[in-house]
Amino acid sequence: MLDLPATFRGSPVDEDGEPWLGYIRVSTWKEEKISPELQETALRGWAKRTGRRLLEPLIIDLDVTGRNFKRKIMGGIRRVEAGEARGIAVWKYSRFGRSRDGVAVNLKRLEDAGGQLESATEEVDARTATGRLQRGILFEFAAYESDVRGEQWRETHDHRRYKLHLPATGRPRFGYVWHPRRLPDPERPGQFILQEERYVAHDVLGPAMADRFRQYIDGDPFYALVGELNTDGHRTTRGGHWSEQTLIRYMDSGFCAGLLRVHNPKCQCAPEVRGNCPDVLFIPGAQEELISAELWQMYQERREAMRRTAPRARRATYELSGLMRHTQCRGNLAANNAQRVVDGQTVKVPGFSYRCGRRTVSGPTACPGVWIKREHAEGEVFKWLAREAAPGIDAAPSIPQQRTEVRDDRVQAARERARLQREADQLASALVNLRTDRAMNPDDYGPGEYEAARDRIRTQQAANTKAMERVAEVEATPHRADYESLIVGTVEEWETLNARERNEILKQLVRRVAVTKTEDGVRVEVHPVWEPDPWAPESEGAAVQ
Incomplete structure (x- = not known):
């Protein structure tokens, strides 16, 4: 139970008056933070003037926006629907809400229940056509004021983001020391010191x-x-x-x-x-x-x-969890249980097979489906793994074969990244030096000179960041040689690994295991990460959807 200040409790009222609910809302907008005491005084004056009785306690929303109806006012509407009160009284109609759609929907709900909405300071008789027009104008003006303030805040946020390159709202962030725009002046109470x-x-x-x-x-x-x-x-x-x-x-x-x-x-x-x-x-x-x-x-x-990756596949139950795909629909193949008779008893076999999930969910019109035994799929993948490991396992010839050096774009990308990183460090230092110099010698900068220099550095930083992202993609491009030791070691230790460990290793080596239905049965293809993606022209995510 909210412990309300004495000012909200009021004095005893006429018990014979028509019961009404009093609603007080203090907005989040500083420009319209009307004190709750002022609103309550107006409501109690209205009740005394009209012979109404306000039910205690009043409904109070402190520091709450009127642009939505996720507020205590909804509880008041339900109380009117239950017949507890005749209607809801507010200081001004804008206290009820500033959202056009929300006001229309909830006001209709209130009136459909036989309730009324009245303002203590805006005399409107909503029972007449002229009164409803006046109330509608007041609500529209309240929504207009909200829209104007919203646009002003958006302009302020955009200025902070795109001009100052600061978050839309200034507040502490973890990992950082925040130096706000203004600080209380210890020598002049009530005054502030401005800083960057x-x-x-x-x-x-x-x-x-x-x-x-x-x-x-x-x-x-x-x-x-x-x-x-x-x-x-x-x-x-x-x-x-x-x-x-x-x-x-x-x-x-x-x-x-x-x-x-x-x-x-x-x-x-x-x-x-x-x-x-x-x-x-x-x-x-x-x-x-x-x-x-x-x-x-x-x-x-x-x-x-x-x-x-599906949530269940992140902690794999089987070694191919999250890797199986149907070639035709590009959808996932899910593990399915089966029932088999063993020694005269029916037992459940977990993960007996993989079945196309799209066929299961949407039927044969969406996908003809495909089915493969899990044991068969896992066996085909291990055969592929063994074939890939064979060159690394074979003994090297006594006389090494002369090889032409293959150009590795990643080496060039690494050099470029190192250069870009040095450039990024220089730009960061330049920005720090510029800020320091301005703080020490503010008179050396004419109007707009500091801002222009700062924006030039930030433009260069943005170009540097994009270039870093491009070379990072090239540098991260895998080559088969990068995985040779992992492949060989995996084949040698395969029998000692459990299903989850095998799955984690395979996800490093394989994009997917594609299953295709053929006249003779099914065909299993493994798409390794170091080869061009055969499904790249068509977005995999779009196909799965």
């Missing part, structure tokens, strides 16, 4: 967060990273314990890589779903990087690989 807002890497928390990226790339799950953070005593910027979703959201934001995650301005999605829209872009930020561009690229690649 910036984020500087924390000596302890910065490396701690960078280690989480490295651990994830090395294969650690998020729950393990969360456990280590909490065990080591690290807390979120709000002082709470880390959770998987909190850590994932922060690491995916790209902030630790010196980037800002923004919604694509060209996306036409509705505003109410924009917060969960996947159409996002990464733009350069002004904060220091905790991780390199190469490490960020590797993190994104593993995140994407995990998104394409």
Whole structure:
């Protein structure tokens, strides 16, 4: 039960008056933070003036926006529907809500239940056509005010993101020391000291967060990273314990890589779903990087690989879990159980076969389907593995064969990446030196000179980051020689490995195991990661959908 201040309790009222609910809302907008005391005084004056009786306690929403109806007002509407009250009274109609759709839907719901909505300061008789017109104008003006303020905030956020290269909202971020735009002046109470807002890497928390990226790339799950953070005593910027979703959201934001995650301005999605829209872009930020561009690229690649992997396949039960595909529909093949008679008794055989999941879910019109024994599929994959391992197992000839050196684009990419990294370090140092010089000698810079120099450096940083991403892709391109020792060692130790260990190794070597239905049965093809993807022209994700 909310312990309300005495000002909200009021004095005894006429018990014979018509029961009404009083609703108070204080907005999140600073411009319209009307005190709850003022609203309550107006409501109680209205009740006394009209002979109504306000039910105690009043319904109060503090620091809540009116642009949606995820508020206590919905409980008030339900109480009117239950016959507990005759209607809802508000200080002004804008307190009920500022969303056009939300106001229309919930006001109709209130009136359909026989209830009314009245304002203590806006005398409107909604029982007449003129009164409903007046109320509609007041609601439309409230929505207009909300739209104007929303546009102003969007302009402010865009200025911070695209001009200052700062997050839309200034607040602490884990791993950084936040220097806000203004600080209280200790010598002049009530006054502030202005400074350049910036984020500087924390000596302890910065490396701690960078280690989480490295651990994830090395294969650690998020729950393990969360456990280590909490065990080591690290807390979120709000002082709470880390959770998987909190850590994932922060690491995916790209902030630790010196980037800002923004919604694509060209996306036409509705505003109410924009917060969960996947159409996002990464733009350069002004904060220091905790991780390199190469490490960020590797993190994104593993995140994407995990998104394409079914949750059950992440902890594989069988050695081909998550790898089996049907050639015709490009869909997944799921392991299926079977029943067999053993010694006169019917027993269940787990994972007896693989069957096309699309055929199972959508029927033969979507896919004719394919079926293969798990034992057969696993045997074919091991034969392929043994064939790949044979050149490495065979003894080398007494006289080594002369080979023409094969050009490795990755070597050139590594040299280019090293050059780009030096350039990135120089640009970062130049930006730091520019900020320091401006702080020490502000009179040396004319109007706009510092901003122009800063923007030139950031433009070069953006071009450098894109170039780093391109060479990182080339450098990460696999060659068969990179996997030869793993292949040979896997074949030699195959019998000692369990299903999960085999699956983890195969996922490093194989894109997929494609099964094709033929007149004679089925054909199994293995697509290794070092060969061009035969399914590349057609998006695998689109085909599976």
